[in-house]
Amino acid sequence: MNEKEKIFIQDQIGYRFNNVNLLEQAFTRRSYSQENGGADNEVLEFIGDKALDLIVVLYLSNKFGSINEQSGVYESQKTESELTEMKRKLVERRALSERVEWLRLDRYLIMGDGDQKNNINEKISVKEDLFEAVFGAVALDCDWDLKVLNSVFETMHEPDSFLFDDDRDNYVSLIQEWALFKQGTVPYYYYSKNTAILGYNNMPKVNGPVVLETVQPFESQDYYCLMKLGDYGTFFVGYGKSKSEARRKVCKIAYEHLTEQGEMNLSIQDEIENPTEQQAINQLETLARRGYFEIPEYRFVETHDSNGNPIWQAICMIDNIEKEFEAVSSSKKEAKKKAAFKMLNFVLENYDEED
Helix, strand or coil: CCHHHHHHHHHHHCCCCCCHHHHHHHCECHHHHHHHCCCCCHHHHHHHHHHHHHHHHHHHHHHHEEECCCCCCEEECCCHHHHHHHHHHHHCHHHHHHHHHHHCCHHHCECCHHHHHCCHHHCHHHHHHHHHHHHHHHHHHCCCCHHHHHHHHHHHHCHHHHHHCCHHHCHHHHHHHHHHHHHCCCCEEEEEECCCCCCHHHCCCCCCCEEECCCCCCCCCCEEEEEECCCCCCEEEEEECCHHHHHHHHHHHHHHHHHHCCCCCCCHHHHCCCCCCCCHHHHHHHHHHCCCCCCCEEEEEEEECCCCCEEEEEEEEECCEEEEEEEEECCHHHHHHHHHHHHHHHHHHHCCCCC
């Protein structure tokens, strides 16, 4: 891992390591250390898992409750079961894996030859482990400073967006998708303490025009977030009480700017860059959740051949599309994928924005 990569990772998670060896250890799998010596990230995963539990409880307890000043007791807007379900959603394997993908941290895993040949970095469990290892490294590096850990958690995870935002109002995700499609890269974020309203002359890492969020002089903001979108010439700056809030603000002003410039106009074909049979079910659902059509439904029929082996017929249907597609396989799952892929190809070729 070179210095440029270390800087990128730290900018993405909003934390500067005092001991960068911990950062590199967080990305080192046991397969590499077995072949080359040195420390791996397994114990950091354990530490990160426990630190994450603590910080998620801290986040939820602050978000939904407080100590009543008169009675001195803690009062919560949510029940125990509701908080338990929220905690489960925030720390489940897929959620952590998606955040690692979103931040593009998995590309920096340090792996042994066997892991590389088997593309182990693509496994959901491996990405989950990486999230926990990085968080564990931060916990040790900041000496378990809860304020720091909460800030890194909110920056890495975006829990508010994850729990509450509608897809179409989640500017962070919308900008992420735009940057990946238009620029072939993720947004670059730089966070810093905000001591004054910034202008072009006192802003680091800028070599082009800047769009600043309008902030009133009396509004106190603790952080600013500077964002660059690949080779797009304009930089963006947003402010917030936290790094995650500053990131949401900067993505909102970037979205508004790009929309005004006509840059956000994506067709349904733009939404799915690489349609594949393997991902067809998820890709169809993604288009549905973005409002192009209703959520796909599937019907299955099982028969058997002369030897008693199962034959599955899957039929893919969408309420507001007058077309059904079917596929057959010995596997129910494979039949579903094939039917979804046929439907995906149809909607990508025939969808009319005015329908």
